[in-house]
Amino acid sequence: MDIFDRLRQATLADWTAYVEHPFVRELGAGTLPQAAFRTYLEQDYLFLIQFARANALAIYKSRTLADMREAKGTLGAILDDEMHLHVRLCARWGMTRDDLERAAEHPATVAYTRFVLDCGQSGDLLDLNAALAPCVIGYAEIARALAPSLHDDHPYREWIADYAGEAYQGVAARARGHLDRLAERYLTPARLGQVQEIFATACRLEADFWQMGLDSARRAH
Numbered sequence: 176m177d178i179f180d181r182l183r184q185a186t187l188a189d190w191t192a193y194v195e196h197p198f199v200r201e202l203g204a205g206t207l208p209q210a211a212f213r214t215y216l217e218q219d220y221l222f223l224i225q226f227a228r229a230n231a232l233a234i235y236k237s238r239t240l241a242d243m244r245e246a247k248g249t250l251g252a253i254l255d256d257e258m259h260l261h262v263r264l265c266a267r268w269g270m271t272r273d274d275l276e277r278a279a280e281h282p283a284t285v286a287y288t289r290f291v292l293d294c295g296q297s298g299d300l301l302d303l304n305a306a307l308a309p310c311v312i313g314y315a316e317i318a319r320a321l322a323p324s325l326h327d328d329h330p331y332r333e334w335i336a337d338y339a340g341e342a343y344q345g346v347a348a349r350a351r352g353h354l355d356r357l358a359e360r361y362l363t364p365a366r367l368g369q370v371q372e373i374f375a376t377a378c379r380l381e382a383d384f385w386q387m388g389l390d391s392a393r394r395a396h
């Protein structure tokens with residue numbers, strides 16, 4: 176069992192509430208209201224800006240070149256791949272990159288991103304990567320679970336296919352391996368509870384992020 180599996184086991188209720196959130200189920204079934212997806216995607220673009228900063232912070236917090244390269248790889252994947260998906264999908268609704276960058280951050284976006292950044296500022300690279308893990312590894316798992324139900328005219332096909340694709344799955348697998356190596360170096364029995372709490376909080380903030388999308392569609396009706 177690697178450290179990711181141990182953290183997931185220890186926080187299983189929070190993990191499950193995140194990866195099996197009603198937003199995820201409706202996304203997979205293709206029944207998610209478009210308004211919910213649009214709000215989610217707009218906020219997720221703003222999320223990714225802060226998430227890029229968190230990975231830049233991971234470079235700053237690194238004591239080895241190998242750790243720096245891991246964070247740089249994830250940072251590159253966010254800036255050069257993942258954000259392009261958002262811009263591409265939003266362009267279909269007439270939203271430009273500028274529109275996205277001008278949007279106001281929802282409290283759920285602020286809460287999650289600033290929590291992750293604070294874990295990195297107040298803690299070390301293990302704390303920061305424990306806060307980042309539910310995000311990267313969680314999305315890879317969610318998309319892999321949804322991919323078998325994809326069909327040609329699925330409304331969210333591109334989103335699911337991108338996160339289920341080889342490139343993103345590779346980023347997540349690397350992050351998982353890196354977290355394990357960080358745990359070997361830095362995790363002590365005394366720290367385990369705190370690292371679990373960071374992981375669990377990030378899972379809860381992920382669930383809140385999905386909920387924000389659902390709630391916005393409810394308000395629009």
Ligand SMILES: Cc1ncc(CO)c(N)n1
Pocket residue numbers: 219222223257309310311314381384
């Ligand atoms: C909220 C959130 N969590 C995880 C990911 C995966 O990078 C994302 N794009 N957005």
